[in-house]
Amino acid sequence: MFLERVVENLEKKSDKVVLIDKKNGKYIPLTFKDLKKRISTIQDKLSELNEEDRVVIFMENSPLWIASLFAVIFKRGIAVPSDYLLSEKEIFNIFRDAQPRYIITSSANEEKVKKAVKKLGYKPAVINVDKLSFDEDKPLTVKVPDIDEVAVILYTSGTTGNPKGVMLTYKNLNHNIEGIEDTGVLRENDRFAAILPFHHTYPLLVTAILPIVEALPVAFIEKLTPNDILSTIREQNVTIMVGVPKLYQVIYHNIMVEIGKLSGPKKSIVNSALKLFKKVGIKKLQRAVFKEVHKKIGPSLRFMISGGAKLNVEVAKGLEALGFNILEGYGLTETSPLVSVNRPDKKKIGSAGLPIKGVEVKIVNGEIVVKGDNVMKGYYNRPEETEAVIRDGWFYTGDLGFIDDDGFIHITGRAKDVIVLDNGKNVYPEDIENEIFKSNYILEVGVFEEDGVIKAIIRPDFELLIEEGVEDIHEFIKQEVKRTTRHLQSYKKVKEFKLTDRELPRTRIGKLRRFMLPDMYKEI
Incomplete structure (x- = not known):
């Protein structure tokens, strides 16, 4: 299981840099030894945590966020990652539903947490990780969980405004990690960037858990602006960008605006090359022709991974024509999240790819239905809603689509939309x-x-x-x-x-x- 691999990395790869923090424009490398100290120190503050107690993690992305996650699940607690941008009322609703024993937060969010806690009717302990010292080596507690136990509860942000707590087990997460490994995307020198917020299952799995399991460095973004994201990708030699369609739309739009400013023969040549490369692509040639674009975005980039929503086909085709390698996937919080993804050697632009290993997909009355070890245990405290979406082991996604003759999944929209x-x-x-x-x-x-x-x-x-x-x-x-x-x-x-x-x-x-x-x- 993935937890055992993390423990092995903490013990046997103590000097390997795995997290690169960024503060005031400076990069701060942290090794597995540094991560272990942070996990054990936070665990020391979770002294009364019992198995299956919930712990809300309510703060911005940081190395301490990842340390907090493993501090909780190593003690067989249940982590409840929550969006730190939620209002006081919204976070109170999550506290009320999850009934956490502890809340882990940062200095920037402590005041909001304390105000929400006042209305709860009981007092969970609040731990501000920014006030902890990580100089001492404290004993690390690791309790091996049953694979069917709940590891995390994720509250869906809700496109309908009705968030629900999704219970994901160790089996769910482990299945997705093995599914990603099976695609053949990863290399031992890959580097990630933590662009998206960890409270969502897609970045939680791919940029918080996966790099620690695989011992691959992940760089943090100080300011979530396009300039800071791209400068971190360039300066830290990031090879795999994990983003959402909106990010790629911004990148592509800005490139096309710059191309539009060209004049004369140069503009004609560039537009002709783009038109040609949309039909016939040779990555080495494309990267050579658009060398300046790659220099600005990230010369080390091997893949742009897109998930969370459907990527516009024109954006995907355009970025591919520019020499980037786009791998679009599909999934939901309830499927841990990955259902399908395009592979480097098996790809169709505009599709959501092929199902990952161990996942079955079929279409029922136009709706995409999924079965496999990636399907959630259920919605927390909502058995009726769980029964409504999981029937005979199949999860009814609410997404509409079709499967083509080659097995690629195509999303056409949401049933409710x-x-x-x-x-x-x-x-x-x-x-x-x-x-x-x-x-x-x-x-x-x-x-x-x-x-x-x-x-x-x-x-x-x-x-x-x-x-x-x-x-x-x-x-x-x-x-x-x-x-x-x-x-x-x-x-x-x-x-x-x-x-x-x-x-x-x-x-x-x-x-x-x-x-x-x-x-x-x-x-x-």
Whole structure:
């Protein structure tokens, strides 16, 4: 099991650098020996933790976050990673449901925790890891759990605004780690970057747990800006970027804007090369032609991994044409998270890849249904809701899609997002969004239906539009919407839209919170 491999790394690879922190612009390397000290010191503060006691981890990504996770599960406690950006009311709701014995936090979040705890009716112990000293070598406690025991409870951020606690067992996590290893993606000199928040199952598994199991370094990002992310990837020779579609959309958009600023023969050559490489790709040649782009993004990058939401096909094709290697996957919190992924040697752009080892996938009435050791134990304290989604061992995902003749999974949307018009026609908002997003002048688009009318909220690239001297931005975007959707059937076309300079409402992992769009539309 993966826990035994972590213990072995702590003991036998004590001098190997595994975490690279970043503070005030400086990188601070931490070895397995340093990690062990931090785990044992935090365990010392968890002195009264019993097996199956819940421990909420409520803080920003850091080496101490990872140390806190292993401090808890090494003692057979249940870790409850929570989004540190939640409001006092939202975190109180998680505290009330999880009933933690301990809450591990940082100085930046301690005050919010203490305010939420006051309303609980009992007093869990609050540990601020920033106030601990890690100079001493304290004894490390490791209790071997049963593989079917719950390791973590993850509260879904909820695209519907109704978070539930997902119970994942050691078997679930172990299955996903073995599934990733089976894809052949990893090499012994790989390096990761911790870009996404660990409270979500995708980064938790791939950038918090997996690197510690595999003894592969993970670099932390000090400020979550595109510049700081890319500078860390370059300076720390990161080989595998784990991101969400929104990150790749920003990267691709900025590249295309720069290409648009070229003039004369150079612009013509670059556009011709992109057009050619979208049809026929030779990675070495592509990387040579777009050498400056790779130098800016990260010359060491082997793979861009995309998950958490569906990646726009144009973005994927564009980045592939530029010489990057995109591997898109699919999964849910309830599946630990991985269900399927594209492999380096088996890949279809626009698909979610092939199921990982030990996972069965089928389509029932258009819905994707999953079976395997990756499927959760259930929702915490919600047996009826668990029974509603797990039937005869199959997990009903709520996602719509199909499996092609080669076994690749294709996602078409969420069942609850499908717009059924008065004429009985079904409209998938993501399909419309993907077309509109082909415009280089549009950063984000959210489509929804109201009173039988298909509407959209669009966030244009105002800076680019002003730079190009566009005077009537609304009219310009109207023409862009018409141009990009002219081939769609009339009933799929956007009838009304509004512009905004605000980001559209999304979960922390980048999924559009579509249920919030009508209210946002009214506010604009």
